[in-house]
Amino acid sequence: MNKSDDLSNRTLTLKRTFKAPLKLVWEAWTQAEHIASWWGPKGMKTRVIEHDFRAGGQWKYAMTMPNGDEFISEGQYLEIVEMEKIVTTADFKPMTEGVELHIQFEAAGDNTLFTFDCVHETEAYCKQQEQMGFYNGWASVFDNLSEFVENRAN
Template identity: 70%
Template sequence: MSIPEEAKNRTLTIERTFKAPLALVWQAWTQPEHIAHWWGPKGMETEVIEHNFHVGGRWKYSMQMPDGSKFITEGVYSEIIEFEKIVTSADFKPMTEGVELHILFEENGNTTNFTFNVLHATEEYCKQQEKMGFYNGWGSVFDRLDSYVTTSK
């Protein structure tokens, strides 16, 4: 899925290839017992509070930072195509609110091509989030996911 032209200037994208089969990467994204192992940047503990993986279903996770403070991440699923795409609203309070995640999966032999698009309400908000460390933060999360799926094979 490509991002609509009008949204390109307010979208941040990360692409990765995970050295794990699509079914395993999909499970890591969709099953709470897996999510708790990799969601969040390195050094954070994640508790899955709510996870209703269906269109209209809510998800809510609590992430504890190394200093003991917590913040909540939550959203509502608006589109799910099994083994292909997940679309959800997302709030990462208090740092990021009102974004939409488009998470795309593509089987590539024994690996999985992965595209993570975050759509922001405005171009200015998108630029602000990028400056706050979007690529480093999510890059760390996806490093953890890669490690988790690689060792879970």
């Protein structure tokens, strides 16, 4: 394996601590009615088209931009460890395709430690996605999630 094949060179990571219990954060990620409330960057509305939350199950969400244009995010769940981890393929057409999301949850008292890894096929593609605004885009999504779970925790 050469250095460019190293997983760490193909992965972008975000970490957060949500001020909400693990069960609530897990439910926000795994229940369609909750996903529609927070998924997507600020200013976008999300419609859940398909959500089969099981290993091998498909998910598909339509996000509507403020100008009315819609784009699709979709994937297949590869691994689910209850209250700990979700691994899924993901395509965010037309911007990002062929990535894997590794989402980890850990209880920390009344808070939840959250790690989000986005694994790309190549190091070059990973760098391109970072330059396209990966961190700002996903930070906005996780701001929505934070607001969603923290409002329900209080």
